[in-house]
Amino acid sequence: MTITQIAGGRNDFQLVHHLTVGGSQEEIGRRLAEEASRLGWRPQPVDPVVSRARRTWFERHWPQHHARMDGAAQALGLDPEQDDLALDGLGFVPAGSGCSALWCPPSAATDGHGRVGRNYDFFTLTAGEFMGRGARPGELPMASRPYVITTVPDEGLASTVITMSDLDGCMDGINEAGLAVMLLIADIEQATPPEQTSPQVGLGSVQLPRFLVDTCENVEQAKQALLGAKHYDHGAPLHYLVADARGGAFVWERGRDGGEHIVEFGDGPICVTNHLLHRNPDPMNLPEDGEATFRTYGRLRSLYERSKGAVMSGRDLRDSLAAVAVGTDEEGPWRTTWTSVFDTHERTLSTRFYLGDEAGYSEELVFTPRPGTAA
Numbered sequence: 001m002t003i004t005q006i007a008g009g010r011n012d013f014q015l016v017h018h019l020t021v022g023g024s025q026e027e028i029g030r031r032l033a034e035e036a037s038r039l040g041w042r043p044q045p046v047d048p049v050v051s052r053a054r055r056t057w058f059e060r061h062w063p064q065h066h067a068r069m070d071g072a073a074q075a076l077g078l079d080p081e082q083d084d085l086a087l088d089g090l091g092f093v094p095a096g097s098g099c100s101a102l103w104c105p106p107s108a109a110t111d112g113h114g115r116v117g118r119n120y121d122f123f124t125l126t127a128g129e130f131m132g133r134g135a136r137p138g139e140l141p142m143a144s145r146p147y148v149i150t151t152v153p154d155e156g157l158a159s160t161v162i163t164m165s166d167l168d169g170c171m172d173g174i175n176e177a178g179l180a181v182m183l184l185i186a187d188i189e190q191a192t193p194p195e196q197t198s199p200q201v202g203l204g205s206v207q208l209p210r211f212l213v214d215t216c217e218n219v220e221q222a223k224q225a226l227l228g229a230k231h232y233d234h235g236a237p238l239h240y241l242v243a244d245a246r247g248g249a250f251v252w253e254r255g256r257d258g259g260e261h262i263v264e265f266g267d268g269p270i271c272v273t274n275h276l277l278h279r280n281p282d283p284m285n286l287p288e289d290g291e292a293t294f295r296t297y298g299r300l301r302s303l304y305e306r307s308k309g310a311v312m313s314g315r316d317l318r319d320s321l322a323a324v325a326v327g328t329d330e331e332g333p334w335r336t337t338w339t340s341v342f343d344t345h346e347r348t349l350s351t352r353f354y355l356g357d358e359a360g361y362s363e364e365l366v367f368t369p370r371p372g373t374a375a
Helices: 025-038 048-061 063-076 207-215 219-227 296-307 314-323
Strands: 002-008 015-023 100-104 115-123 147-153 159-163 172-175 180-185 238-243 249-254 260-263 270-272 334-343 348-356 365-367
Touching: 002 348, 015 025, 025 063, 025 147, 048 063, 063 207, 100 180, 100 238, 100 296, 100 314, 115 180, 115 238, 115 314, 147 365, 159 207, 159 348, 172 207, 172 334, 172 348, 180 207, 207 219, 207 238, 219 238, 219 249, 219 260, 238 270, 249 270, 270 296, 296 314, 314 334
Parallel strands: 015 147
Antiparallel strands: 002 015, 100 115, 100 270, 115 334, 147 159, 159 172, 172 180, 180 238, 238 249, 249 260, 334 348, 348 365
């Protein structure tokens, strides 16, 4: 395992590390748990009945994660069959986000490369400030220590992901097959702060992208995997933009009634912000923004107007994301804390991290799921 500081410093808003780990899934799990423990993570108590059911579900549907949980047990000197502790959820800050994303299919790209870009918009607050109790001495802002994690297993798909919170989950990810996944708040007007509750059976919100990059090579496989999986959230429902190297893309979301929706727009761009697309599918007929909408409708309109009928370069995509980014002119403690662009043809993840209002953003960094290879 190698850990490298890649952006920012202790005097910047963000200090970013790149963690690269290979070997068996069990070894990868052990290494991730060791790093999470260094950051303050400890296993969470859980109902033993639920714990046994979770392990069984992972073993059947996500064996990679099941093996990594065994590795976490090794790191902690625990019995992997121990039922009273959850050996995953390697989190060190709360999760959740605003965000904007845009998929540009190969047919609408100047070079025929499918690309998907996103702004990760989040609070500049500490967890204490976010929960209304004030910051503790020495407490850092929640989004100030993101990780880029590259995992290269002996068997299975290599991937590179970005996470703000969970070392065994992620907010953005791409694998060596060119499948890219990113999460966004799905229903900003209904969202509440994440509840601190016990893990349940199935996929938690930030586990879902990691599940897909571990198990799927294209969007058709991803649809089947999601339809066959159990999902849960803790008060902050998310939706997910999924794209692949073949030029396919869709948005996965759950309605307010719990119904599951696969939202597609044919061979055209897909714009995603923070409202449910299945309830408002027409970008030209969106409600007006209000105090509780965080400009979700306006940001989507802007992305749609820029991408509608256009042939876009990578620079055009980046400019479109910059046009809807959350900057210093915004009211409230929000910023676009990173901007990522995935080239699904080249299997690359390019990203810039927010260092502060005065320092601006880092230079753009480029990662591949399996270092030394590209399509």
